[in-house]
Amino acid sequence: MQLFITCAPKLENILHRELQSLGFADAKAGRSGVSVRTDLPGAYRICCFSRVAHRVLMPIGTVDARDADSYYSELCQIDWGAHLRPELTFAIDVTGRAEAFNNTQFAVMKAKDAIVDSLRRRFGNRPSIDKGEPDVRFSVHLRGRSAQIAVDIWGESLHRRNYRVAPTEAPLRETLAAALLLASGWEEAADKGLPLLDPMCGSGTFLIEGALIAGHIAPALIRTRKTTNGWLGHDPSAWSEILAGAEAVRKSRFDSLILGFDSDDQAVSAAKANAEAAGVSQHVFVEPREISQAAPDPDESPGLLVCNPPYGERLDSPSIPGLYRALGQVLRARFPAWQVGVLSPTEETSRALGLRWRGAHPVKNGPIDCDWLRLDLTSLAPPETPEHSEEVRGLINRIQKREKHLRKWARRNEISCYRVYDADIPQFAWAVDRYGEWLHLQEYAPPKTVDEADAQARRAAAAVAIPEALGVDPGKVFLKTRNRQRGQNQYQKRAEVGTRLKVQEGGHAFWVNLTDYTDTGLFLDHRLTRQWVQSQAKGTRFLNLFCYTGSVTVYAAKGGARSTVSVDLSKTYLDWAGDNLRLNGFGPTNHELVQADCLTWLAEDNARYDLIFLDPPTFSNSKKTDRDFEVQRDHLELLELCVPRLAPGGQILFSNNRRDFTLDNDGVGRLGLTAESLDSWLLPEDFKRSPNIHHVWRVVHKL
Numbered sequence: 258m259q260l261f262i263t264c265a266p267k268l269e270n271i272l273h274r275e276l277q278s279l280g281f282a283d284a285k286a287g288r289s290g291v292s293v294r295t296d297l298p299g300a301y302r303i304c305c306f307s308r309v310a311h312r313v314l315m316p317i318g319t320v321d322a323r324d325a326d327s328y329y330s331e332l333c334q335i336d337w338g339a340h341l342r343p344e345l346t347f348a349i350d351v352t353g354r355a356e357a358f359n360n361t362q363f364a365v366m367k368a369k370d371a372i373v374d375s376l377r378r379r380f381g382n383r384p385s386i387d388k389g390e391p392d393v394r395f396s397v398h399l400r401g402r403s404a405q406i407a408v409d410i411w412g413e414s415l416h417r418r419n420y421r422v423a424p425t426e427a428p429l430r431e432t433l434a435a436a437l438l439l440a441s442g443w444e445e446a447a448d449k450g451l452p453l454l455d456p457m458c459g460s461g462t463f464l465i466e467g468a469l470i471a472g473h474i475a476p477a478l479i480r481t482r483k484t485t486n487g488w489l490g491h492d493p494s495a496w497s498e499i500l501a502g503a504e505a506v507r508k509s510r511f512d513s514l515i516l517g518f519d520s521d522d523q524a525v526s527a528a529k530a531n532a533e534a535a536g537v538s539q540h541v542f543v544e545p546r547e548i549s550q551a552a553p554d555p556d557e558s559p560g561l562l563v564c565n566p567p568y569g570e571r572l573d574s575p576s577i578p579g580l581y582r583a584l585g586q587v588l589r590a591r592f593p594a595w596q597v598g599v600l601s602p603t604e605e606t607s608r609a610l611g612l613r614w615r616g617a618h619p620v621k622n623g624p625i626d627c628d629w630l631r632l633d634l635t636s637l638a639p640p641e642t643p644e645h646s647e648e649v650r651g652l653i654n655r656i657q658k659r660e661k662h663l664r665k666w667a668r669r670n671e672i673s674c675y676r677v678y679d680a681d682i683p684q685f686a687w688a689v690d691r692y693g694e695w696l697h698l699q700e701y702a703p704p705k706t707v708d709e710a711d712a713q714a715r716r717a718a719a720a721v722a723i724p725e726a727l728g729v730d731p732g733k734v735f736l737k738t739r740n741r742q743r744g745q746n747q748y749q750k751r752a753e754v755g756t757r758l759k760v761q762e763g764g765h766a767f768w769v770n771l772t773d774y775t776d777t778g779l780f781l782d783h784r785l786t787r788q789w790v791q792s793q794a795k796g797t798r799f800l801n802l803f804c805y806t807g808s809v810t811v812y813a814a815k816g817g818a819r820s821t822v823s824v825d826l827s828k829t830y831l832d833w834a835g836d837n838l839r840l841n842g843f844g845p846t847n848h849e850l851v852q853a854d855c856l857t858w859l860a861e862d863n864a865r866y867d868l869i870f871l872d873p874p875t876f877s878n879s880k881k882t883d884r885d886f887e888v889q890r891d892h893l894e895l896l897e898l899c900v901p902r903l904a905p906g907g908q909i910l911f912s913n914n915r916r917d918f919t920l921d922n923d924g925v926g927r928l929g930l931t932a933e934s935l936d937s938w939l940l941p942e943d944f945k946r947s948p949n950i951h952h953v954w955r956v957v958h959k960l
Contacts, residue, residue: 260300261407263290263312264432267620271436272309279306297492301499304411305477308435308466311414314396314407315490322355322404325367332371332406340395340408343380345487346387347372348394350409355399364404368397392487412486418465419481420535423527425460429565429600431476433622434462437629438470440618441598443561447471450512451560456551456587458517458543461528463563468537471511475503479535511540514557514665518546542668545761548583550694552591555728556661559594559635565622568602577602578609585610588634597632649718652685653726660691660727663943673761674769676781676943677727685719689727690781692760696724696734697771735771759840763788765811766840768833778806778833782950783872785939786912790870791816793908797867800824800902802855807834809870810848811841818868820847826854856886859898867904871895872912888913893924896956900928909956910935916949925956932956 264272266289273286279302281293293299303313317340320331341347349368351361358364369386372395377383394409416432438444443453453467469476477483477500485491515537519525525545532541553559566584568577581601588597589612601607602625607614616631645653656678667675678689686701698720703712724734757768762784769777787809790799794816801810804823807830813821825831831850838848851858855873873895878885892913899909911932925932932954939953 258294258296258300258315260293260295260303260410261287261290261314261316262293262303262307262310263314264309265311265430265436265621267618268309268433268436271440272307275307275309275439276303279303297490298495298499300410301492301496304415305499305503306475307415308439308470308476309432311416311432312396313410313415315410316405316407318406320404320406321402322357322364322399323402324357325363328357328364328404329367329371332368333375335371335375335406337372337375338379340489341372341376341384341393342487342489343376343382343384345392346385348386348388348391349397350394351397351399353399353404355404356402358399361399364397364399368395368406390486393489408488408490410485410488412488413482415476418476418479418535420465420479420531421460422534423460423530425521425524425527427567427623428460429462429622431462431466433620435466435470437598437600437618437620438463438467438561438563440629441561441563441596441631443467443563444470446561446596447511447513452514452516452554452557453560454515454551454553454562455517455564456546456548456562456584457564457566458519458528459524459565459567461517461531461541461543463565464515464517464528464541464543465532465535465537467513467563468515468532468540469535471513471515472508472537472540473506474537475507478503478507513540513560514554515541516554517541517543518548518551519543520545520547539669544668544673544693546694548580548587551587552694552728553595554664555657555726556664559592559596561596561598562588562592563598565600566606568606568625578605581606581609582611585612588612588632592634594635597630597634599630599632600627601630602627645722646718648682648684649722652682652719653722655681656689656723656726666942671761671763672784674779674781675941678723679944679947681946684715687719687723689723690777691727692758692769692771692777694729694733695758695771696727696729697777698723698734698736699775700737737775765808765815767806767808767811767837768840779808780805782914782941782944782947783809783912783939784941786910786951786953787812789935789939790868790910793868794818797907798822798865798904800866800869802859802869802871802899803873804834804850805830805872807831807837807850809872810834811837811843813868813870814838814843814848815841820849822849822851822864822866824851824853824855824858826852828852856895856898859895859902862902864902865904865907866902867907869899869903869907869909870912871899871909875913875915888915889918893921893928896925896930897928900930903958905958907957910953911956912951912953914951918952920952920954926959929959930956931959 269286273284273291276284276291284291284293300313303310318335321327349365351364373383394412396407396409398405416430418431447470455463458464484496517528522545525543528543532538566580612632614630614632618629620627620629659677663675673693676690680686688699690697720736724731757770760767760769767779769779771777790809791812794813797818799813799818799821801823804825807823810821810823823834831852835850873888875888935953935955944950
């Protein structure tokens, strides 16, 4: 049979190459499509595997279109009963132009009349029209004095992959994204394990189509519709065989990192939801990031960067060339040796990039004529790197090795903040924490036996080497010096800068402050502790003592706690906790914040709680109380005050960060309680090398 495979304007050559790669050697490119001679399984193969095609049309006749009567009369001669039963529905698409028809709607109406009348005369019954989801779809292409009639074998446009569950403004059509990726050599790059990056990813179309290509996932495998609706020529057995073949070549995993950024939180959420709907969320990573902050993963080789900047139809806006100019600067500075493809709507935006392109493929993005600019940045010289001593190179290698191990784990778990390094090399006693694109570096104060000049030299070298090892702009590094386990300094204020950053963890958002305090507002080592609280919180009355910035309260609220009470002596941290609750959509209703000394408040409170989180400081001597607190000395008193507040069947999660802490198990027993250590369960991946970073017990009433 002769088929005509349609596509978007100006993509005919890309479709032609794709069909040849699918085994259709005699494919011939034409206007708005490609003609192919094949059999029905071949037609099914195109429906299943083509990423660029819109429709697969099987011609069933050519009729006279010089006038309406001849058009109707010859349409009635076609054997419609071979394709459509009277009890089914159908639709007609008309394209092109003919002398007798000034508008396509008249041609649709006459074709509909011919089909209905023909089948009524033959069967005594007529089919109905369904423009949305018909059982059979016919195509009429008008051309001069004739019209070609065809069956649309799939019945709807093949661009519909059914993963666009969360669209954004002006999304890129799936077939156009796939075509541009294929034209840019992504299929070959993916087979080599190279990365794909979109710095303005919108709803994630480039990323998802890139993942489908890298995973050899045929579009048919992710469509909601798994077969043609009701066309009588359909062969279910042949179609099932094609689908089985598609499943056989599908990869369960692949090596390419597929990464997207967008400055719009809504777009980031949409891209994640769409990737989930497409079944590729385990391969596609999306992060909120401005174009000025776009950078490649330092662990990856140069790959392919693709971008459809958000120009929309406001092409006269002065901000559009500025956006392309900023993109060009980022590409030049941070993506040497990368292959790049950028969709550009005007000559002005193309020039604004400030880079030479080696090819410009004209395409249509919706109603807008664009150029797909191909850039090869391999000629750009890599930035110079400073010379380092052998011991500093050892530090760089250790940090890069850890970062490579942790990065994919962090993305998969939606974690933007984690510990990369913790004094692994004795000469470099630093804690290195990543907060998204920012670094928080804390140097443990060296012993007095270390020569001060040597310490300063080593400190200066490390302060340069660590950001370099992680590919972080030095302007986004915060450096502090701290003493090990000096409890009275735990929450000590250091500065009055007040700069806050919003970070992500496990689908939650938190404010952190990397400048003003020794700690940042989010204890990274308690990540799994927070998750445990969320898993236990549904329907509970939750109490958070020494609540700090309320991150555990946020997890409890997200876990479905009936109510929460958070107690802390510091108004600053209670305000911070309130901000974190609001950031995650929780107001004051059912979420109470109490400024008080926890021991005094426990003695005076008379409520019961199903879940209590108790994470006291190692040491505290606030001026607001008439006594100090030391966790080893006072933990039993604290637990005793919690006993009357613990509801029957309730749980206390008791934690502290004193490395040499010992729980008084006998004393706990005398209180009518029993304690189970959860240390090994609640130690995150990035703290596995520091098993004594904290201690956690689940405490309940004795049975």
